[in-house]
Every structure is written in structure tokens, then in C-alpha cells.
Amino acid sequence: MSPNHSKRRINILRRFNSVINAGEMLVVLGPLGSGYSTFLKSLSSETNSIYINDSIYFNYQGVPPHEMHKHHKGEAIYTAEVDVHFPMLTVRDTLTFTSRARCPQNLPAGIKYNQYSNHLRDVVMAMYSISYTVNTPVRDNYIRGVSGGERKRVTIAEATLSNAPFQCWDNSTRGLDSANAIEFCKTLRLQSELFGQTCAVSIYQAPQTAYDLFDKALVIYEGRQIFFGRADEAKDYFINLGFECPDRQTTPDFLTSMTAPTERVIRPGWENKAPRTPDEFAARWKGSREYQLVQNEIETYKSQYPLNGSSADAFREKKKSAQANGQRLKSPFTLSYMQQVQLCLWRGWKRLKGSPGVTIFSLIANTCTALIASSLFYNMQPTTNSFFQRGAILFLAVLSNAFASALEILTQYSQRPIVEKHARYAFYHASAEALSSILVDMPYKISNSILFNVTLYFMSNLNRDAGPFFFYLLVSFLMVLAMSGVFRSIASLSRTLSQAMVPASLLILALVIFSGFVIPVDYMLEVKGYQNVGPSNQAYSTVGSVPSQDFVNSDVYVNSQYKYFHAHKWRNVGIIISFIIFFHIVYIVATEYVSAKKSKGEVLVFRRGNMPIEAKGKADTEAASSGPITAVDKLNNKEIVNIQGTTSVFHWNNVCYDIKIKGEPRRILDHVDSWVKPGTLTALIGVSGAGKTTLLDCLADRISVGIITGKMLINSKIHDKSF
Known part of the structure; x- marks a missing residue:
């Protein structure tokens, strides 16, 4: 092997x-x-x-x-x-x-x-x-x-x-x-x-x-x-x-x-x-x-036990009896596919419930971003002087919605080892978890899209008619889903995080440049359809082409400046929906069949004549068998630097550590007393879960959650930040 x-x-x-x-x-x-x-x-x-x-x-x-x-x-x-x-x-x-x-x-x-x-x-x-x-x-x-x-x-x-x-x-x-x-x-x-x-x-x-x-x-x-x-x-x-x-x-x-x-x-x-x-x-x-x-x-x-004998048939029958109705015998899973999706949905809800702070913070942060961005374009006047400003705010809205899901690449890689382990255990299809994650994230995406776009739309005084507003909201939400599928597909098709970040970064740069605002269409390369390859271009074309006033024909400005046409808006909505369907299918299929990069069995190989002394000694079995060997590094005639020792004694008294778990106070450390001095070795002994690591974190001042009480002194003095 x-x-x-x-x-x-x-x-x-x-x-x-x-x-x-x-x-x-x-x-x-x-x-x-x-x-x-x-x-x-x-x-x-x-x-x-x-x-x-x-x-x-x-x-x-x-x-x-x-x-x-x-x-x-x-x-x-x-x-x-x-x-x-x-x-x-x-x-x-x-x-x-x-x-x-x-x-x-x-x-x-x-x-x-x-x-x-x-x-x-x-x-x-x-x-x-x-x-x-x-x-x-x-x-x-x-x-x-x-x-x-x-x-x-x-x-x-x-x-x-x-x-x-x-x-x-x-x-x-x-x-x-x-x-x-x-x-x-x-x-x-x-x-x-x-x-x-x-x-x-x-x-x-x-x-x-x-x-x-x-x-x-x-x-x-x-x-x-x-x-x-x-x-x-x-x-x-x-x-x-x-x-x-x-x-x-x-x-x-x-x-x-x-x-x-x-x-x-x-x-x-x-x-x-x-x-x-x-x-x-x-x-x-x-x-x-x-x-x-x-x-x-x-x-x-x-x-x-001959191969494919009676014992194998008994094994298959026993497994079939434990499987869900309609499940194939050749399937390694006990639950049906829909049962797997339902179970992953249950777990996804528990994950959201277990850390609601992240979701709430993201909603608040995005809302604040909308407030800050829209304040730059606050209450734009319905005149021709605001045409460029309206194009800029719509461009900002499209990019903000498009890149709202960029961090999903990191999320996919953080949970990928867990999902692949469960798939090896035959708990569920990896695609079942992918499908459930799309559904679980939907409430957050809807809430975030509403909070961000409503704030941005009305503070900047875009067209306040019902039709243009809801169409803008629809396109913005579809843009979020489309780019979420793109980033998820990139993460699932690559095997390492570095492989995923390269195309994602290039894609973000391309979408910014070729959306039609930074570089007008007339200045792009003269390749047929080159400027219409991205979903952000379809979204920007759609939102920016709605006329805002009866007495100003903004279609003329949009057509001449950006080469966008009002008649194309529903066509572009269909294009965005096709992006959503295609990339989410790619994401689900790739999650099932593309696994993360596994170890290649790397072996350390030294260049000829460059094997370290320690490795040579280890390879010389005859020399090693003659007696015990102590690993001692040879000094290459270099001066020995004397390291000044310390004489400070560190001791702690009545150290307590309290935290809250689901609103209930819990004491992890209860009045711990001890001391250590230089030149001695202290063993920290206790059963699993006794609090050994917690004590070390408290003494090293690495705790960021909870309340620490008691005294921790160096030579009977309170230590400063340099400790």
C-alpha cells in the first residue's frame, strides 16, 4: 500500500x-x-x-x-x-x-x-x-x-x-x-x-x-x-x-x-x-x-464466509429492513433523501438559534452601512443634476447586494470537514446539507435585503412609486440569490480555500469593472456581448432604466450614457433567475461529488548529501542498537549567550471564574489557590473537564468572556500588562 x-x-x-x-x-x-x-x-x-x-x-x-x-x-x-x-x-x-x-x-x-x-x-x-x-x-x-x-x-x-x-x-x-x-x-x-x-x-x-x-x-x-x-x-x-x-x-x-x-x-x-x-x-x-x-x-x-455467500445475503437483508421505505438497497444511507433534508433543516435552525448574535450583528451592520451610504445621497432632487448621483447610488446598491454573500466561501470551508465526515458515516448526502443550507439562509437573506434596500431607496429619494420600488426590491433580492449561488459554486468546486479565493477575487473585480458604470459600454472591448456576461450587469441595467419623472425622459439619458433599455428589464429578470437556478444546481451537485483536498502522503526527502545529523543517526539502526542515545545538538563553535534567569514568584489566591450559559450562572473555577516559582516544575492534574485549561487561560489573562475574581500576584504585587 x-x-x-x-x-x-x-x-x-x-x-x-x-x-x-x-x-x-x-x-x-x-x-x-x-x-x-x-x-x-x-x-x-x-x-x-x-x-x-x-x-x-x-x-x-x-x-x-x-x-x-x-x-x-x-x-x-x-x-x-x-x-x-x-x-x-x-x-x-x-x-x-x-x-x-x-x-x-x-x-x-x-x-x-x-x-x-x-x-x-x-x-x-x-x-x-x-x-x-x-x-x-x-x-x-x-x-x-x-x-x-x-x-x-x-x-x-x-x-x-x-x-x-x-x-x-x-x-x-x-x-x-x-x-x-x-x-x-x-x-x-x-x-x-x-x-x-x-x-x-x-x-x-x-x-x-x-x-x-x-x-x-x-x-x-x-x-x-x-x-x-x-x-x-x-x-x-x-x-x-x-x-x-x-x-x-x-x-x-x-x-x-x-x-x-x-x-x-x-x-x-x-x-x-x-x-x-x-x-x-x-x-x-x-x-x-x-x-x-x-x-x-x-x-x-x-x-x-465465502464472498457473496449466505452471510452476505443476510447482511443485505438486515440493512434493508433498517432503511426507510423506498430507499434503495445499494444506498448506504438509512434515511430517505427528503428525511435527510428535513433533519439538516432541523440542525440548521439549531445552529442559528445557538449563535443568534452573528445574524443579528450582520443585520445591524448592513443597516448601518445603508444609512451611511444613503446619507451621502440624502434626498436627491428630481432634477437632471442628480442623474449621475442616481446612477452612482444604484451602482452601489447592486454591488452591495451582489457581494453580500462573498463570505459564504469561508462558511462553506469551515463546515466542509464536518459535512464530509458525516457523509462518510452515511448520515446524509452532502447535497442534502447543501440544499438545507440554502433554505436555512433564506430568512436572513430576505430580512437583510429588506432592511438594506428599503433604507437605501427611501433615504436617497429614488422613485417613490409602488411599482418602481417593488421592482427594485425584487431585482436586488434576486441579485443576492444569484451571487450566493456563484460564490457557493466556487467554494464547492475547489478543494482548498486558496483555490477558491483566486477566482472569487477575480470575479469580484470583473463585476465591478464591467457592470457598465465604472467603464461605460462604449469604452469596453468591442466583443459582441462582452459587457453583458455578468448578473450584476443585468441587475444594473434593470434598476437604472426606470424613468423617475413624467416631465423628464430619463430613458434618453440611460440609453445614451449606459446603453440600457427600459424594454429589457423583464428579460434581464429572467436572466438573473436562470443564473440562480444554474449556479445553485452546480453548487448542490459539486458538493456531492467534489471533496476537499486530502493528504497526498507527503514524505520528507533530503537532497543528496544534505541529510541532517539527527536523521542519519536515526537511520543507522546498528549504531542505535548498541545502547541508549541522547539527542545532543553540537555547538558550531558559537558563543553561548547567557540568558538571565528570573526569580519572581507567581501566586494566586481565591481565583474564581463565573460564566452564564443560557442565562444561568455557572462557576467553572471555585477559589483556587496555588503558587509557582522559577526552577520548579508544577504538574496540573485533574480529570477531563475539571478546569485545567480554564485555569491556565485565567492565569495567562486569555479569557474574554465571563467574570474572573481573586488575586494573581508576582512577588506579592499585581502584574501589569507586560505579564
Whole structure:
């Protein structure tokens, strides 16, 4: 297995052989960069930019790999170690959405859909001890909400509610304390025993209690499989190879130390027998008795679950019974498309409700912008002297409405990882979320269009007849929708934010220049139809061509100055509507099929003769195996700069931190006292959600929300801003 690159392929995984039965748990051990993430991704079909050899054999209890990856992707999921959620949703709303998205339709009689999903959500929250955070916003790394450990448990609960028979967990215990990491493994153990789910888990620095819960273990050393078998036999296998497990060292640490030449200890008398390089470990593994047992188990599994056999038919029937009425068997989703749109609409409303300040602030800011802009053209007189001013205010109105949706590109990219994760979990089509987002944003667009355009129209004293006003309002709103579709299409068709910003910036510049006001039509390039390519041109032509007074024929001025004709206004409305339909269709389709840029499996390559000393030492396995190595940077005969130390003592007394959540006061820190002095190392210990990060933020004066009380002193003096 290697990155899918046309010029060069780097082998990441080499000749892995393993089998996991239903109800079993596999722990994957190895150092960072050994390939355990790639291994888990390949099992769960997360193979973007990764080339898999055609000779590789996968068998999901009789279901062929191509069918599992395409039609049943929600049945084999990969949970990454990164937590991505909608920050404005509460924990309750986040998990309610998940439970409803994968709720089976074949419920027992008398049990309603929402009742079942809510009960399942509450059970999972209780399993992971996050019931007390039910009303707390999830937030993210920039906005304070639940703690990092609690957010990690929300991610785990979300994957658990997916109810996937095969689950791959990539370092999901990162950010959890030892107790919660053990509880996580116990929960997986309970799922496997009760529901027959299969779990493959990679854990870094796993506790011994957690390791004992697993049935099988897999050890990876630089992309080579050096052991696979029963978890309770892994330690004896490496001891028989000539290695010694030090006293008080846990089994997972001992197994991981096999991949580190500076950490593994060779037993006396085995110095010339024990393997040292990754290839030697792999060769010894393939010649071992345990390897033959694995091969026999694989052959037994193949005979018991032949591809497209009876077990595969039973799996398809079970999945079909859980799907909504009318849903295709080949569809990986449980809900129908309309149910997915309705569920995404519900979540979109919850997102707006969770952060109403952003919407309200945008409405107020745009209204103030209209007041300021229209004040420059306040109460224009109905004379020919105001012709140019009226053209300028209409030009400003068109551009303001056109670019009101420009920031939607940033919004699309902020939520794109979340939407793509949910699509991989088979919660909903990405296009369903795109369609719902269009509908959810409609009330804001209508309100903003009314507030902005009504203020601008009447303060500048444009034609105050009902017909011209409502036509102006209609065209302005259609302009907002058209450009929203354009910017959304650009965001969905590109794979990175930088790719999206380039065409968007050029488009904005082109619309400003070629709308017909900055550069008159007579001065544009003489290409037929060149000046009529943008929706802003159609809108400006329409609005600017309405006559304002009976005794002044403004059509003559508009025709001669801008080459716009009053008879074309309804034609141009139709053109704008066609822009709206076309670009929104492009946006919905592109969201479904164009994913964000994935990792290409970049590998650090040094120029010939320019490898750093540290890298050379790491590559010299023979030298590394002779004893422990301490990384010391050599001084290149440079003067040592003496850094003046500090003797100030920092202490705090009765530090309290209070915030309001949904109008209710909540105390996060309650009279915390302590002190630190130079030359000492202080450990901050506490369970997940205890307030460790909050305390550090308070001491560093990084809190912008809430009330902090207490004393924080340096040498018994209040610190200044330089602190």
C-alpha cells in the first residue's frame, strides 16, 4: 500500500495478514508514523490518495470490498483523532442529530422515532459520562465550550451512535485521562459482546487495564507487521525472540518499545540472535508458529464466509429492513433523501438559534452601512443634476447586494470537514446539507435585503412609486440569490480555500469593472456581448432604466450614457433567475461529488548529501542498537549567550471564574489557590473537564468572556500588562 502519486510511490504498509471475527477487539500498536492510521483507513475504505494493490484480499463476512466501500460505507467507519463538530450546537443537539440520522425504521410497535433516538442518545451520553454537558455548546479551539476531553468523548459518542458493525478508532483516547480511556475501552468491549460489533483501535500509551480488554493485538514497525495474534500471547512472543520486559513496564509499552532501538532491551546471550531492523522483525514473524496460526485462521474464515455467500445475503437483508421505505438497497444511507433534508433543516435552525448574535450583528451592520451610504445621497432632487448621483447610488446598491454573500466561501470551508465526515458515516448526502443550507439562509437573506434596500431607496429619494420600488426590491433580492449561488459554486468546486479565493477575487473585480458604470459600454472591448456576461450587469441595467419623472425622459439619458433599455428589464429578470437556478444546481451537485483536498502522503526527502545529523543517526539502526542515545545538538563553535534567569514568584489566591450559559450562572473555577516559582516544575492534574485549561487561560489573562475574581500576584504585587 502506497500513496497514489504518479511520479513516485512510497510503500507505507507491506504484506499485512490478519483476521478479526465478529465481536472481537483488535488493538493496533506502533510509534507515530509507523502506518497504523493508514492501516485503519484501508480497512474502512478511507483510501483517498492511497494506492492499494489489486492482489490485496478483503472479506467483510462475505461482502466484497468494492460493495462494502461503495454501498455500505456507513457499516465500516473510521474515526480520526481530530474532533470536528459544529461549534454552535450543544452536546444534546449534536448527538440528537446523530441518533436520528442512523435510527432504524423497523422499530418495535408503540415506539416512536424521536422517542427511540432520544433514549439511545441519553444512554450513550451516560456511558461516556457526558450527561452533565447536555446543554453546553461544543464550541472549538477558539471559542470556549466543553473541555478538550469532553469534546473527545462527544466525538466517540457520535461514532458509537452510528451503530456501525465495524469500527476503526484512530488514537481516540488522545486528550482523555487514564480513567476515561479505560472506560472507553470497556464501552467498546460491552458493544462487542452485546451487539457483535468489531472494533480495531489504535492506542498510544495504552494503560494495562485497557490492553487486557482486547482480544487480539497487531504491532507495526515502519510499515511492517511484526506480530498479530492473541493479545495475551504478544508479550511472550517477543520475549522468545530474545527481548526482556523490564519490571513495572506495561505490556503495550513493552510491545511498542520493540519498534524503538533505544528502548528495547535484549536479554543477555541474545545479542547476536535478536532481530534489530524492521525487515528482520518481519522475517522472524513470517517464519514463526504464530504466523502459521494466522494463516490457518484466515483460510477458515474464507471457507466460513465465502464472498457473496449466505452471510452476505443476510447482511443485505438486515440493512434493508433498517432503511426507510423506498430507499434503495445499494444506498448506504438509512434515511430517505427528503428525511435527510428535513433533519439538516432541523440542525440548521439549531445552529442559528445557538449563535443568534452573528445574524443579528450582520443585520445591524448592513443597516448601518445603508444609512451611511444613503446619507451621502440624502434626498436627491428630481432634477437632471442628480442623474449621475442616481446612477452612482444604484451602482452601489447592486454591488452591495451582489457581494453580500462573498463570505459564504469561508462558511462553506469551515463546515466542509464536518459535512464530509458525516457523509462518510452515511448520515446524509452532502447535497442534502447543501440544499438545507440554502433554505436555512433564506430568512436572513430576505430580512437583510429588506432592511438594506428599503433604507437605501427611501433615504436617497429614488422613485417613490409602488411599482418602481417593488421592482427594485425584487431585482436586488434576486441579485443576492444569484451571487450566493456563484460564490457557493466556487467554494464547492475547489478543494482548498486558496483555490477558491483566486477566482472569487477575480470575479469580484470583473463585476465591478464591467457592470457598465465604472467603464461605460462604449469604452469596453468591442466583443459582441462582452459587457453583458455578468448578473450584476443585468441587475444594473434593470434598476437604472426606470424613468423617475413624467416631465423628464430619463430613458434618453440611460440609453445614451449606459446603453440600457427600459424594454429589457423583464428579460434581464429572467436572466438573473436562470443564473440562480444554474449556479445553485452546480453548487448542490459539486458538493456531492467534489471533496476537499486530502493528504497526498507527503514524505520528507533530503537532497543528496544534505541529510541532517539527527536523521542519519536515526537511520543507522546498528549504531542505535548498541545502547541508549541522547539527542545532543553540537555547538558550531558559537558563543553561548547567557540568558538571565528570573526569580519572581507567581501566586494566586481565591481565583474564581463565573460564566452564564443560557442565562444561568455557572462557576467553572471555585477559589483556587496555588503558587509557582522559577526552577520548579508544577504538574496540573485533574480529570477531563475539571478546569485545567480554564485555569491556565485565567492565569495567562486569555479569557474574554465571563467574570474572573481573586488575586494573581508576582512577588506579592499585581502584574501589569507586560505579564
